[in-house]
Amino acid sequence: MExxxxxxxxxxxxxxxxxxxxxxxxxxxxxxxxxxxxxEDCRLCGSxxxxxxLGLISLVESSKKGDVEQYKGVAVFxxxxxxxxxxxxxxxxxxxxxxxxxxxxxxYAVLLGCGIKEAAGELAIRGAxxxxxxxxxxxxxxxxxxxxxxxxxxxxxxxxxxxxxGATAIGxxxxxxxxxxxxxxxxxxxxxxxxxxxxxLLKQTRPxxxxxxxxxxxxxxxxxxxxxxxxxxxxEAEKNSDSKGEIIEKKMDYKGISDRVKILDFQPxxxxxxxxxxxxxxxxxxxxxxAKGFRLLEELANIMDGAVGASRPTVDEGWIDYTHQVGLxxxxxxxxxxxxxxxxxAVQHLAGMKTSDYIIAINxxxxxxxxKVATLGIVGDCYEVLPILQKKIMxxxxxxxxx
Amino acid sequence: MSEGLNIIxxxxxxxxxxxxxxxxxxxTLKRExxxxVINPFDEYAIEESIRLKEKYGGIVKVVTMGxxxxxxxxxxxxAMGCDQAIxxxxxxxxxxxxxxxxxxxxxxxxxxxxxxIVLCGLKTTDGDTGQTGPELAEHLGIPxxxxxxxxxxxxxxxxxxxxxxxxxxxxxxxxxxxxxxxTKEINHPRLATLKGRLLAKRAEIKKFTLxxxxxxxxxxxxSGSFTRVIKVFTPSPPVSGExxxxxxxxxxxxxxxxxxxxxxx
Ligand SMILES: Cc1cc2nc3c(=O)[nH]c(=O)nc-3n(C[C@H](O)[C@H](O)[C@H](O)COP(=O)(O)OP(=O)(O)OC[C@H]3O[C@@H](n4cnc5c(N)ncnc54)[C@H](O)[C@@H]3O)c2cc1C
Ligand SMILES: Nc1ncnc2c1ncn2[C@@H]1O[C@H](COP(=O)(O)O)[C@@H](O)[C@H]1O
Numbered sequence: 001m002e003x004x005x006x007x008x009x010x011x012x013x014x015x016x017x018x019x020x021x022x023x024x025x026x027x028x029x030x031x032x033x034x035x036x037x038x039x040e041d042c043r044l045c046g047s048x049x050x051x052x053x054l055g056l057i058s059l060v061e062s063s064k065k066g067d068v069e070q071y072k073g074v075a076v077f078x079x080x081x082x083x084x085x086x087x088x089x090x091x092x093x094x095x096x097x098x099x100x101x102x103x104x105x106x107x108y109a110v111l112l113g114c115g116i117k118e119a120a121g122e123l124a125i126r127g128a129x130x131x132x133x134x135x136x137x138x139x140x141x142x143x144x145x146x147x148x149x150x151x152x153x154x155x156x157x158x159x160x161x162x163x164x165x166g167a168t169a170i171g172x173x174x175x176x177x178x179x180x181x182x183x184x185x186x187x188x189x190x191x192x193x194x195x196x197x198x199x200x201l202l203k204q205t206r207p208x209x210x211x212x213x214x215x216x217x218x219x220x221x222x223x224x225x226x227x228x229x230x231x232x233x234x235x236e237a238e239k240n241s242d243s244k245g246e247i248i249e250k251k252m253d254y255k256g257i258s259d260r261v262k263i264l265d266f267q268p269x270x271x272x273x274x275x276x277x278x279x280x281x282x283x284x285x286x287x288x289x290x291a292k293g294f295r296l297l298e299e300l301a302n303i304m305d306g307a308v309g310a311s312r313p314t315v316d317e318g319w320i321d322y323t324h325q326v327g328l329x330x331x332x333x334x335x336x337x338x339x340x341x342x343x344x345x346a347v348q349h350l351a352g353m354k355t356s357d358y359i360i361a362i363n364x365x366x367x368x369x370x371x372k373v374a375t376l377g378i379v380g381d382c383y384e385v386l387p388i389l390q391k392k393i394m395x396x397x398x399x400x401x402x403x
Numbered sequence: 404m405s406e407g408l409n410i411i412x413x414x415x416x417x418x419x420x421x422x423x424x425x426x427x428x429x430x431t432l433k434r435e436x437x438x439x440v441i442n443p444f445d446e447y448a449i450e451e452s453i454r455l456k457e458k459y460g461g462i463v464k465v466v467t468m469g470x471x472x473x474x475x476x477x478x479x480x481x482a483m484g485c486d487q488a489i490x491x492x493x494x495x496x497x498x499x500x501x502x503x504x505x506x507x508x509x510x511x512x513x514x515x516x517x518x519x520i521v522l523c524g525l526k527t528t529d530g531d532t533g534q535t536g537p538e539l540a541e542h543l544g545i546p547x548x549x550x551x552x553x554x555x556x557x558x559x560x561x562x563x564x565x566x567x568x569x570x571x572x573x574x575x576x577x578x579x580x581x582x583x584x585x586t587k588e589i590n591h592p593r594l595a596t597l598k599g600r601l602l603a604k605r606a607e608i609k610k611f612t613l614x615x616x617x618x619x620x621x622x623x624x625x626s627g628s629f630t631r632v633i634k635v636f637t638p639s640p641p642v643s644g645e646x647x648x649x650x651x652x653x654x655x656x657x658x659x660x661x662x663x664x665x666x667x668x
Pocket of ligand 1: 343344
């Protein structure tokens with residue numbers, strides 16, 4: 001493999017002592033005919049370099065930097081389940097388009113799965129210049145082992161300079177495995193991405209320390225520059241049937257593909273309307289005072305076709321299930337309308353909902369920070385306001401008009 | 404596996420609060436006077452490692468990379484029931500990103516061979532990436548499973564677990580050795596007993612420095628990291644709209660009109 005040219009052994013002078021073999025922490029050196037042979041799973045750690053008593057082994061330095069120039073283009077991992085693309089991939093394409101325009105480089109989507117032709121077309125319509133497809137039964141379910149190996153081959157062949165992955169559960173497990181394989185940096189859970197106009201580096205911004213501060217991170221000397229990106233933060237790429245994205249079917253090469261973890265079963269979550277997908281999210285906080293308060297929100301959500309969200313303390317209290325939690329340690333939502341009832345608006349909560357199109361807040365305390373992000377803030381008691389609101393909506397729905 | 408399991412659990416010492424502030428003068432984080440604790444997510448990993456040992460027999464080694472004061476986190480883990488502790492500490496390890504952290508941990512864990520299971524927390528409250536576990540597994544050349552919420556059992560060197568994804572629950576199986584990251588659902592971490600605390604006080608903490616870990620100093624810490632933090636800032640306050648203090652009837656009417664205006668009902 002081309003990578004291994006970065007370790008050089010002066011075999012002429014080698015005495016065949018074998019010290020390097022025992023020095024290698026990964027067991028990647030073998031003695032073949034009295035001479036060391038570096039195997040494919042070498043991680044370039046350099047342990048052998050310092051171990052060789054004759055100083056015959058060297059790491060060819062700065063191969064790291066030299067490579068950077070060869071990498072071009074923005075690649076997006078298109079997560080799918082059962083042939084249905086996860087919408088975060090469209091968001092990545094939306095952002096990816098912006099970045100690739102600024103760089104004047106192409107935008108790629110990479111799709112792995114089985115029986116996914118149609119899905120590939122969808123990615124082309126959303127603006128990918130090239131859609132690379134690996135269609136194979138081995139890739140039917142997302143499994144970190146074969147997926148990371150295939151993606152790593154993809155990166156080595158196509159050399160994108162930026163690689164974006166949705167920060168879904170799968171993405172956050174697959175991303176770091178891939179980054180470690182590719183020997184490159186990875187920034188977790190980004191909420192902002194931009195190209196530095198001077199250096200052309202990708203500036204990756206993410207919340208740190210529980211969202212109290214934001215950090216901007218770069219990956220200057222290795223490629224690709226990798227990031228996992230929060231769902232529902234970026235805008236989806238629009239469909240455009242004029243898009244002339246090319247679909248490229250890649251042949252699956254089983255060599256070097258590992259496959260160690262088996263999926264025995266998958267039980268889909270029961271939930272009907274997920275807060276992440278709903279157009280309207282009505283959330284309750286500690287201010288509801290008790291679990292029963294959520295009944296009121298559920299009724300309201302039902303008549304409005306919305307979903308019920310929650311702040312962390314209500315989940316900790318056991319008033320509602322964790323799947324409803326909005327915020328830094330819960331889900332990010334970006335509905336058309338977010339109604340916050342009895343929520344103070346701590347930064348960690350805001351981190352999960354502040355990009356909603358409209359925010360209505362009801363809180364007793366007029367100093368509550370939630371009002372700083374609210375389009376409409378009501379200083380009041382939700383137990384007084386919500387029942388009246390519910391009545392008004394029901395009447396309106398019945399009569400179909402504004403009174 | 405006749406002598407039971409060799410389990411390694413990775414923990415990190417973190418500030419007890421995330422309420423950090425930026426010093427407006429220097430632009431750096433104010434960190435003085437903040438107490439340090441075991442990363443709360445790692446307590447679940449510790450608990451699970453002890454439960455595995457209780458069920459299958461074996462030994463639990465707890466590992467952390469950090470400054471000398473991180474020794475306290477290891478003692479706390481021993482007080483809970485871990486058997487041996489290793490502190491990876493050296494100036495050259497400072498400033499590591501997840502790549503350099505996981506590489507350092509891998510080099511250390513490699514010296515603790517043979518091992519069957521490596522356990523990590525879901526994420527840390529300070530780094531907050533959840534990347535260290537999977538990257539570590541890759542460095543070690545072993546498979547990993549993230550978000551494990553239940554260990555179903557180990558049979559003949561094969562482990563079965565369930566894990567929580569965004570859209571459902573998967574049941575998985577893999578040969579050992581295997582790295583797991585565990586969620587809060589998996590157990591309720593025990594409190595240390597008095598006996599455990601006494602044991603922890605006296606316990607020997609093994610120290611690994613660059614010398615024991617091996618390799619080139621350039622591979623570690625800040626210089627071994629691929630990512631660089633170039634800016635830390637406080638999120639800009641968002642723009643706010645109208646805030647009104649009116650009686651409930653009018654308030655409900657205002658909300659209602661807004662709903663109609665933005666066409667959501
Ligand atoms: C690392 C970390 C991660 C976190 N992640 C999250 C997260 O993902 N999601 C999250 O939500 N939090 C998260 N938090 C917690 C967060 O800091 C806050 O503690 C939490 O959001 C507060 O929830 P709350 O607004 O419901 O409760 P409170 O702050 O207690 O606010 C209750 C509000 O209700 C008002 N109120 C009381 N009664 C009424 C009434 N009858 N009618 C109207 N208003 C009323 C009060 O005036 C008050 O403003 C996290 C914290 C940390 C440190
Ligand atoms: N310095 C460290 N020493 C030991 N384990 C660590 C360290 N940093 C992270 N980990 C482990 O990796 C997990 C994820 O950490 P992070 O990637 O920082 O969110 C933690 O829960 C720990 O189990």
